[in-house]
Amino acid sequence: xxxxxxxxxxxxxxxxxxxxxxxxxxLATLAYIILLFIVNEWIGFAACxxxxxxxxxxxxxxxSYILRGLKVIFLVILFTFVLNLFMYDGEVLVRIWxxxxxxxxxKRALFMAGRLILLIISSSILTFTTTPIQLTNGLERLMKxxxxxxxxxxxxxxxxxxxxxxxxxxxxxxDKIMKAQQARGADFESGNILHRAKQMxxxxxxxxxxxxxxxxxMALAMEARCYHGGQxxxxxxxxxxxxxxxxxxxxxxxxxxxxxxxxxxx
Amino acid sequence: MSIEVRxxxxxxxxxxxxxxxxxxxxxxxxxxGEFLGIIGHTGSGKSTLLQHLDGxxxxxxxxxxxxxxDITAPKVSLLAVRRQIGLVFQYPEYQxxxxxxxxxxxxxxxNLGLEQEEIDERVRESLSMVGLDYxxxxxxxxxxxxxxxxxxxxxxxVLAMRPRVLILDEPTAGLDPRxxxxxxxxxxxxxxxxxxxxxxxxSHNMNDIAEYADKVLVMDKGQVRMHGTPKxxxxxxxxxxxxxxxxxxxxDLAEKLETxxxxxxxxxxxxxxxAQAIARQLRGGKTDxxxxxxxxx
Numbered sequence: 001x002x003x004x005x006x007x008x009x010x011x012x013x014x015x016x017x018x019x020x021x022x023x024x025x026x027l028a029t030l031a032y033i034i035l036l037f038i039v040n041e042w043i044g045f046a047a048c049x050x051x052x053x054x055x056x057x058x059x060x061x062x063x064s065y066i067l068r069g070l071k072v073i074f075l076v077i078l079f080t081f082v083l084n085l086f087m088y089d090g091e092v093l094v095r096i097w098x099x100x101x102x103x104x105x106x107k108r109a110l111f112m113a114g115r116l117i118l119l120i121i122s123s124s125i126l127t128f129t130t131t132p133i134q135l136t137n138g139l140e141r142l143m144k145x146x147x148x149x150x151x152x153x154x155x156x157x158x159x160x161x162x163x164x165x166x167x168x169x170x171x172x173x174x175d176k177i178m179k180a181q182q183a184r185g186a187d188f189e190s191g192n193i194l195h196r197a198k199q200m201x202x203x204x205x206x207x208x209x210x211x212x213x214x215x216x217x218m219a220l221a222m223e224a225r226c227y228h229g230g231q232x233x234x235x236x237x238x239x240x241x242x243x244x245x246x247x248x249x250x251x252x253x254x255x256x257x258x259x260x261x262x263x264x265x266x
Numbered sequence: 267m268s269i270e271v272r273x274x275x276x277x278x279x280x281x282x283x284x285x286x287x288x289x290x291x292x293x294x295x296x297x298x299g300e301f302l303g304i305i306g307h308t309g310s311g312k313s314t315l316l317q318h319l320d321g322x323x324x325x326x327x328x329x330x331x332x333x334x335x336d337i338t339a340p341k342v343s344l345l346a347v348r349r350q351i352g353l354v355f356q357y358p359e360y361q362x363x364x365x366x367x368x369x370x371x372x373x374x375x376x377n378l379g380l381e382q383e384e385i386d387e388r389v390r391e392s393l394s395m396v397g398l399d400y401x402x403x404x405x406x407x408x409x410x411x412x413x414x415x416x417x418x419x420x421x422x423x424v425l426a427m428r429p430r431v432l433i434l435d436e437p438t439a440g441l442d443p444r445x446x447x448x449x450x451x452x453x454x455x456x457x458x459x460x461x462x463x464x465x466x467x468x469s470h471n472m473n474d475i476a477e478y479a480d481k482v483l484v485m486d487k488g489q490v491r492m493h494g495t496p497k498x499x500x501x502x503x504x505x506x507x508x509x510x511x512x513x514x515x516x517x518d519l520a521e522k523l524e525t526x527x528x529x530x531x532x533x534x535x536x537x538x539x540x541a542q543a544i545a546r547q548l549r550g551g552k553t554d555x556x557x558x559x560x561x562x563x
Contacts, residue, residue, distance in 0.1 A: 012284075176355065176360075179322045180353075180355045181361060181373075182322060182348075183322065183348065183352070183353040183424070184348075184373055184377060184423060184424065184427065185345060185348050185349075185373075185377030185378050186373075187345070187377070202361075202363045202364075202373065203363075205363035205364075206361050206362065209409075210360060
């Protein structure tokens, strides 16, 4: 069941999105997220939705796989929706006790929930179509100019790639520990919240110990191979923009221009 | 209480590109009181099979009967299953978590809902079974021990549940020779102390399997390749080598002696037995297989 978490994982494939330069994908995802928050009318939202739908279709990642990732954060979306629902003044639609739902509130709530959903799908498309290594290489290159003003871009990228690399490892580890404790009769599924929280201890303690052990081994292995940070380090694969990357950039710019014009006009 | 595995199939990541068949139409039975050894190459489906036996994984097809309870049925109480079956995972020391050794070993029995007195008694008994002194270590942190000792504590945690079926996934991996021996003898002691208990041992060490197991199950690519007594299984050395396995050192020695013209039985799985057989051969000075074969039978 722990394997059901698809959020942030790579989905092997050979679609056009898989082949794009990671840098353009990172920038596009960032831009898309910013645009999601610029949009404030239905029409703009529809445009964002269509844009993402095309992206999903191009990625060739099954929709069910993508939606499974949403399941994990369903509560967050629901919470945001409900919170926004009661927060705004406007024409009252429904009144429950002291709480009122207004037309403005409903609109904002829908927008906010929609934004979150699109945001998560768009960023998971990035991770689905980009291997962790490509992702961090891309990030490192994008942040390189910042190292002139003292931002440790290589170190940040390295930390990210290690974190990403070990998500599946730790998930596996969790799965193993859970099974081992279940074999000893632990029950994680029934009982009240307090009881269940207590049942987490037999998982969390070994998991933390494992994480520290893995970190220690990893640090040793890196040191044994003379790792000393980013200085003078070269990359085995040099990234180069190709025609498809330029085309993507143009499409993206046009889309952004369109969304911004909409916002200004309406 | 016997175990009957009927045609189980298990597929990981069903419907995804990473889909892989871990078990394919696996069937076998384990009799009351049997010591079953399971061998197989890495990725042959051994661990998946063990997890099915404890109800941790459900097969996509097929059934598993423990006694007369079908543990693959949708509404079966897994706690009842776990009262019967103890599973010691690979590197069990990584699942220790509690503040004291005694509390950690008591985790399983407590989950079974036993009385405090009964729990204390079982903790004491299972710690002594793994060769540790209850009074000396009960209040220490389980993390203060060496690797081999931690493994014993973790195994005591499973033994304290007094399972009728004890399943162990490579319990000796990474241990030094002495601890290795100790762990195996401990398993044998447990097997003898519990009437009609079943032991299922997964190991990469053919010598251990030959010495301890009554029956051997050979897994290959998610399927049962052979199932029989160690004598039957290890006689098929060519086939075993073909699927990346080996035969016990003594069987290997017998095979090599054979090519040099000295005929010793291939099913002498302990060093004294083998030594005697060789001595008998040399003393007799006979290399006639027919005469020797008659004497062995």
